Amino acid sequence: MTTQTQILRSKARKRAKTADKVATVVIIVFALSIVAILLGLIGFIMFRGLGHISWHFLTSNPQTIREGGGIGPPLFNSLYLLVLTMIITIPLGLGGGIYMSEYAKPGKITSFIRLVVEVLSSFPSIVIGLFGLLVFVNTFEMGFSLLAGALALTIFNLPLMVRITEQAFSGVPREQKEAGLALGLSKWKIITSIMLPVAIPSLVTGTILAAGRVFGEAAALLFTSGMTTPPLNFSDWNPLHPRSPLNPLRPAETLATHIWKVNSEGLAPDAIQIAAGASAVLVIMVLLFNLFARWGGRTLYRYMTASKRMN
Known part of the structure; x- marks a missing residue:
């Protein structure tokens, strides 16, 4: 009986090892497939567009029917719109995230707010663009403008900023909060002096990633910021x-x-080349945002860790 039990256990271990190997191979194949798709997409865009990028291309005005146009004003508009959007998004996102993490009490109201944030984050950008057209462009008579586009992108990006802030503050060790309370510090003092320095690396990383999303958005801007640029x-x-x-x-x-x-x-004879070069510039900017987010987050985390050890 003992020998038969040992045989059954041995077979079970072999089956478990075989299943583990199969699962490992499948997971590695899936991971490599994702990497291959990403590298293939980036490589295809870069192969088509890098040859058309030059200083003249990055600084000159677009041409409607003549060849040789550039992307100077659209590139500047993208960067300026990014700044306007983040000026509005960061204070609102930080305030909402801090409230959800530190002030909101568990209950139906808090659950409803979280549900609203989740629903808003799943809205298609084209719907947010139509909302911006009806509210900001028409009702508030802003017209097609950078401000209307920034407000629409704020709605698009606000749920991400709120979640990032809430998770960053929720990740602060509970012992640090309790130490602040034991010292008699107020809640706001604990948030600004104890929790915020710990949460800053995550906040910076999330903010830069959110900025990268804004930089690549198009659908919402078609109905808010417009598709033309006056002579600047x-x-x-x-x-x-x-x-x-x-x-x-x-x-x-x-x-x-x-x-x-x-x-x-x-309409331009070199429209395909212009689109390829502009696409390569856009991909490079998004990649730089993501790389800078990772580098900035790690650097701040190491700096904060070193500061704690010194103190």
Whole structure:
């Protein structure tokens, strides 16, 4: 009986090892497939577009029917729109995340707020664009403008920022909060002096990743910031001047919408080359955002860890 039991156990161990090997191989194949798809997509875009990138291409104005156009204004509009969006998104996202993590009490209201955040994060960007068209462009009479686009992208990006902030503050060790309470510190003092320095690396990483999403968005901007850019006077940086690059109430064609417009209209003889070069620039910018997010998060984490050890 003992010998038969040992044989059965041996067979069971062999089956378990075989299943473990099969599962490991399947997981590795899936992981390598994802990497291959990503590298193939990036390689294809770079192969088609890198040869068309030059200083003239990055700084010159687009051309509608003539060849030789560049992406200077759309590239500037994308960066400026990114700044406007994050100026609005970061305070709202930090406030909402801190409230959900530290002030909101468990209950139906808190659960409803979390449900609203989750539903908002799953909205298609085209729907947010239509909402921005109806509310910001038409109702508030902002017209097609950078400000309307920034507000629409804030709605698009706010759920991500709230979740990142909530998770960053929830990840702070409970002992540190209790130590602050034992010292008689107020709740706001604990948040700003104890929890915020610990959460900063995660907040910075999440903020940069959210900024990368904003930089590559197109659908919501088609209905809010517009698909044209007026002639800009880069010697006049007065934000109140209609032709100033910093005027937030002017229409602005971003890099992503410019790619869509060039591919859909295709009036210029070199439209395919322009779209390929612009796509490569957009992919490079998104990759730089992601790499900078990882590097910045790790650097801040090491700095915070070293500061704790010194103290």
